[in-house]
Amino acid sequence: MRISTRGRYASRALLHLASKHGKGPVSLKVISLDQEISVKYLENIMRLLVKAGLVKSTKGKNGGFILAKEPEEINLSEIVTVAEGSIDPVFCVSDPAGCSRSRTCAWRDVWSELKLRNMEFMNSITLADMLERQTMKSKPRAKKVKV
Numbered sequence: 288m289r290i291s292t293r294g295r296y297a298s299r300a301l302l303h304l305a306s307k308h309g310k311g312p313v314s315l316k317v318i319s320l321d322q323e324i325s326v327k328y329l330e331n332i333m334r335l336l337v338k339a340g341l342v343k344s345t346k347g348k349n350g351g352f353i354l355a356k357e358p359e360e361i362n363l364s365e366i367v368t369v370a371e372g373s374i375d376p377v378f379c380v381s382d383p384a385g386c387s388r389s390r391t392c393a394w395r396d397v398w399s400e401l402k403l404r405n406m407e408f409m410n411s412i413t414l415a416d417m418l419e420r421q422t423m424k425s426k427p428r429a430k431k432v433k434v
Contacts, residue, residue: 288376288405290367296324297332297370298363302421304342305358305414312344312351332370339369358418364409376401 290298299322307313315333319326333352336342343355354361367374375381377398383389 288374288401291371293332294367294370296322296328297336298366298417300324300329300332301336301341301354301361301366301414302417304352304354305361305418306421308354308358312349312353314351318352335369339365341365341369354414358414361414362410363412363417364406367409374402374405376405 300318303318303322304313315326315329318324319329322329324332333342333344337344337352340355341361342352344350344352364374373381375398377395379386379389379392379395380399380402383395386392386395389395
């Protein structure tokens with residue numbers, strides 16, 4: 288499975304919102320600058336995230352975007368599914384009628400299991416988890432002193 292640019296950018300935008308959670312709306316421009324995503328591209332992504340109920344938008348002078356749920360309640364599978372649509376490794380996993388061999392194909396079973404394992408993994412990772420990982424990566428590392 289390959290995550291597209293849209294999926295990666297949606298994940299980054301949501302992580303940015305998670306880092307500002309509880310501090311009020313964040314403008315599209317601020318997210319765009321911080322995450323190095325064009326405003327135009329980000330507008331489309333945020334529209335998807337609002338429609339899916341992951342993000343709320345507010346208009347006006349102090350408007351912007353906030354998470355619609357707690358960071359602990361948003362998992363990676365939701366983000367990827369909203370951004371990517373189907374996350375099936377092959378089309379026949381979700382559309383067996385589209386393939387005349389689906390009932391007798393052993394590979395379809397393997398692809399279905401791959402999807403299941405991917406979903407289990409992505410369901411286990413929340414925005415809160417990613418925020419913690421990001422915080423750890425941002426901490427300055429202590430320099431080792433040679434003795």
